[in-house]
Amino acid sequence: MKTIDELLTDGVAGKRVFVRADLNVPLDGTTITDDGRIRAVLPTVKALADAGARVIVASHLGRPEGAPDPAFSLAPAAARLGELLGAGVAFADDTVGPSAEAVVADLADGQVAVIENLRFNAGETAKNDAERAAFADKLAGLADVYVGDGFGAVHRKHASVFDLPKRLPHYAGYLIATEVGVLRKLTEDVSRPYVVALGGAKVSDKLAVIDQLLGKADRLLIGGGMAYTFLKAQGHEVGISLLQEDQIPAVTEYIERAEENGVELVLPVDVLVSTEFPDLRTKAPTHPTTVAADAIPADQEGLDIGPETRKLYASKLADAATVFWNGPMGVFEHPDYAEGTKAVAQTLLDSPGFTVVGGGDSAAAVRTLGFDENAFGHISTGGGASLEYLEGKTLPGLAALED
Ligand SMILES: Nc1ncnc2c1ncn2[C@@H]1O[C@H](COP(=O)(O)OP(=O)(O)OP(=O)(O)O)[C@@H](O)[C@H]1O
Ligand SMILES: O=C(O)[C@H](O)COP(=O)(O)O
Numbered sequence: 001m002k003t004i005d006e007l008l009t010d011g012v013a014g015k016r017v018f019v020r021a022d023l024n025v026p027l028d029g030t031t032i033t034d035d036g037r038i039r040a041v042l043p044t045v046k047a048l049a050d051a052g053a054r055v056i057v058a059s060h061l062g063r064p065e066g067a068p069d070p071a072f073s074l075a076p077a078a079a080r081l082g083e084l085l086g087a088g089v090a091f092a093d094d095t096v097g098p099s100a101e102a103v104v105a106d107l108a109d110g111q112v113a114v115i116e117n118l119r120f121n122a123g124e125t126a127k128n129d130a131e132r133a134a135f136a137d138k139l140a141g142l143a144d145v146y147v148g149d150g151f152g153a154v155h156r157k158h159a160s161v162f163d164l165p166k167r168l169p170h171y172a173g174y175l176i177a178t179e180v181g182v183l184r185k186l187t188e189d190v191s192r193p194y195v196v197a198l199g200g201a202k203v204s205d206k207l208a209v210i211d212q213l214l215g216k217a218d219r220l221l222i223g224g225g226m227a228y229t230f231l232k233a234q235g236h237e238v239g240i241s242l243l244q245e246d247q248i249p250a251v252t253e254y255i256e257r258a259e260e261n262g263v264e265l266v267l268p269v270d271v272l273v274s275t276e277f278p279d280l281r282t283k284a285p286t287h288p289t290t291v292a293a294d295a296i297p298a299d300q301e302g303l304d305i306g307p308e309t310r311k312l313y314a315s316k317l318a319d320a321a322t323v324f325w326n327g328p329m330g331v332f333e334h335p336d337y338a339e340g341t342k343a344v345a346q347t348l349l350d351s352p353g354f355t356v357v358g359g360g361d362s363a364a365a366v367r368t369l370g371f372d373e374n375a376f377g378h379i380s381t382g383g384g385a386s387l388e389y390l391e392g393k394t395l396p397g398l399a400a401l402e403d
Contacts, residue, residue, distance in 0.1 A: 001172045001177075001180075001402050002170070002171045002172070002401075003177050004044060004047065004048070004147055004171050004173050004174060004177075007145065007147070007169075007171045008048075008051050011051075012051045012052065012053040013052030013109055014053075014054070015053055015054065015144045015145050016056060016107070016142065016143040016144045017048050017056065017145045017146075017147055018056050018058060018139065018142060018143035018145065018168065019041070019044060019055060019056065019057045019058065019147045019173065020058055020059070020147070020148050020153075020160050020397075021037075021041040021044075021045075021057050021058065021059045021149050021150045022037055022041075022059055022149075022151060022152035022153045022360075022381060023037055023057070023059035023074060023077040023114075024037060024060055024061050024152060024360060025038060025061070025080075026361070026364050027061075028280075030073075031076070032077065032080055033364070033368060034363075034364035036360075036363050036379075037381050038077060038084060040151075040381045041057070041150075041175055042081075042085070044147060044174045045085065045112060047174070048147070049110050049112055050110070052110050053109070053110070054104070054110075055107075055111070055112040056104055056107075056113050056115060056142055056143055057078075057081065057089075057112060057114045058115050058118055058160055059117070059118065059153075060117060060118045060153065060158075061077065064117060064120060066119065066120070066124070067120060067122070068116070072117050073117060074091075074114055074115075075116075082112075085112060088111075089112045089114055090106065090107070090111070090113040090114070091103070091113070091115075091116075092104075092114070092116055094116050095117065095118055095121050095139075096121065096135070096138040096141070096142065100115045100116070101142070103115070104142050104143075115142075118158070118159075121135055122135075123135025123138075124159045124160060125159075126159070132163050133159075135163075136159040136160070136164045136166075137167065139160060140168055143168060145168055145169050146165045146168040146169065146170040147170070147171050147172070147173045148161070148165060148170065148172055148397055149172070149175045149176050150176075150397070151176050151381050151382045152360055152381045152382040152383065152384075153385065154176070154382070154395045154396065154398050155385040155396070155397070156396065156397070158396075161400070162397060162399075162400050163400075165397075165400040165401055165403070166400060166403065170403075171401070179382065180389075180398065182377075182380070183356070183380065183389045185354075186324060186356065186390060187389070187390060187392065190216070191353070191354065192218055192321055193219060193319060193320050193321055194217050194218050194219075194322045194323075195218065195221065195316065195317055195320040195322070195323050195324075196217045196221070196323070197220075197222075197223065197323065197327075197329075197344060198220070198221070198222055198223070198224070198226055198325075198326055198327050199223040199225070199226055199326070199327035199328050199329045199330075199362075200226065200326065200328055200359065200361060200362070201225040201242060201327075201361075202383065203225055203229060203242060205384045205387070206226060206326070206327065206384070206387055207226075207244070207250060207254075208391060209387040209388070209390060209391045210254050211250075211391075213263075213390070214257050214258055215261065218263065218264065219264040219265075219266065219316055219320075220258065220266065221313050221316055222266065222267050222268075223268060223305045223313070223327070223330070223344070224327045224329050225241070225242035226327065227267060227271070227305070228242055228302055229243055229247055229248060229251050230251055230255070231268070231293055232245075233248045233251040233252045233255060234294075236294040237296060238296050238302065239296040239300040239302070240299065240300065240301045241273075241300075241301050241302040242301075264316075266313065267293065268293045268302075268305045268306065268309040269292065269293050269306070269312060270291065270292055270293055270305070270306030271291060271293050271305060271309070272290055272302070272303055272305075272306055272330065272336070272337060272340075273290075273291055273296055273300035273302050273303065274286045274288045274289075274301060274303055274336075275299055275301070276301070277303070278331060278334040278337065280331075280333045280334055285336065286336050287336075288304070288337070290306045293306075293309075303330055303334075304332075304339060304340040304341075305330060305343075306340075307339075309340070310339065310340055313329075313343065313347070314344075314346075314347040317344070317351060318347065318351060320351060321353045321354070322353055322354050322356075323348055323351065323353055323354070323356065324358060324386075324390065325348060325355070325357050326357075326358040326359045326362055326383055327359055327361070327362055327383070328341040328361060328362055329343070329344055332368075332369065338369060342369050345365070345366050345369060346371075348376060349371065349372075349375050349376070355377045356377055356378045356379075357376050357378070357379045358379075358386035358387065359380065359382070359383030359384075359386065360381060360383050361383065362383065363380070385397075
C-alpha cells in the first residue's frame with residue numbers, strides 16, 4: 001500500500017486530492033456529540049493542505065436511502081472540520097452536481113472543501129457493479145488523486161471506497177496506516193490471555209467475527225444488544241430485547257464450539273430492564289429494574305448489563321495481556337444504562353495489558369463518559385471495519401488501496 005508520505009514526497013501542490021474520510025459522527029439534531037472521527041482525519045487533511053493540495057473531503061453519514069435527506073447532511077461535520085483546522089472549509093450541498101463542481105473549481109492551493117453525503121446517491125452503495133462504477137466515474141471527475149482515510153468504512157464495497165481508487169492514483173492516509181498497523185498485531189503474535197468483549201447494536205454485522213475469534217481468543221465476553229441472542233439460544237426468554245432470531249442456530253453452534261475449543265464464553269448473569277427504550281434526547285429517568293439474565297419479563301427490554309455482571313466482567317478482564325473491546329455494554333447514551341460500559345472502560349484503564357477499543361460508538365462512549373482516550377492502547381475509529389479485519393476478511397477499501 002502506498003502511503004500519503006510518498007504522495008507528499010512526489011509533490012501535491014495544485015492537485016485536487018479526494019480524501020475519503022469517515023465523518024459518520026453521532027449527532028443530536030445538528031449538534032455533533034463526539035467529533036473523534038473528524039479529529040482522526042485531521043493529520044491527513046492538514047498535511048495535504050500544508051503541501052498546497054486542493055483537498056476535497058468526502059464521507060457518508062448515517063444510512064440515508066440513496067437520496068438527499070437533510071437529517072443526514074454533512075454540513076455540521078464540515079463546520080466542525082473548519083473549526084478544528086482553524087481555516088474556512090467550503091461546503092458543497094451536493095456530491096457530484098453543480099455545487100460540488102463549482103466548489104472544487106473555486107478551491108485555491110491549500111484550501112479544503114467538504115462535499116455532501118456520498119449516500120445521498122444510490123450509486124454509492126449499489127450492489128450492481130455498473131451502477132457503482134457510473135457513480136465512481138462522476139466522483140473521479142472531481143479529482144486528480146485519491147487518498148483513502150475512512151478506516152470505519154473500508155469494509156464496505158461502496159463506490160467511493162472500492163471503485164474510485166481504481167480510477168485515480170491512490171494512497172493510504174495516516175489514519176488507515178495507523179489502524180492497520182495496530183490491528184495487524186492482534187492477528188499475528190498476540191500476547192495471552194487474549195480477551196475480547198463484544199456488545200453494541202449491530203448484532204448481525206458482528207456475529208460473524210465470533211466464528212473467527214473462537215479459534216483465536218482465550219475468553220469472549222458478550223454484552224450490549226448482542227447478549228440477548230445468546231441468552232435466547234441458551235433457552236431463556238428475553239422479553240422485547242434486541243434479538244437476531246435468524247442467528248439463533250449459528251449462535252447455538254458458537255456456544256458449542258466455544259466449549260470444544262476451550263474458549264471461555266461469558267454471558268451476563270443479570271441485566272437492567274425497562275418497559276420502553278429510553279429517550280436519548282431528554283434523558284428522562286426510566287427507573288430500570290435489575291433482573292437475573294434468565295428471568296427477563298415478557299414486556300421488558302434489556303438495556304444494560306447488571307451490577308453482578310459488571311463485577312464478573314471486570315474479573316474476567318483483569319488478568320488479560322491483550323483486550324479487544326467492541327460495542328457498548330448498554331444504551332450508554334442514557335445515564336440509566338451507562339454503568340456497564342463505564343465499568344468495562346474503567347477496568348481496561350486499570351489493566352496492565354494492551355487494550356484496543358474498536359468502533360465509532362464504543363470510542364464515542366469512552367470519550368462522552370469522561371475517560372481519557374489517550375490512556376487506552378489504541379482507539380479504533382472502525383467498529384464493523386475493525387471486526388472484519390480481525391475476522392481475516394479482505395476489506396474492499398484496503399484491497400483497492402493495495403492494487
Ligand atoms: N441492550 C441494548 N439494546 C439496544 N441497543 C443497545 C444495547 N446495548 C447497546 N446498545 C446500543 O448500541 C449502539 C452501539 O452499537 P454499534 O454496534 O453501532 O457499536 P460500534 O461498533 O462501537 O459502532 P460502529 O459500528 O458505528 O463503529 C449504541 O448506540 C447503544 O445505545
Ligand atoms: O459507523 C460505522 O461503523 C462506519 O461509519 C460505517 O457505517 P455503516 O455501518 O453505515 O456502513
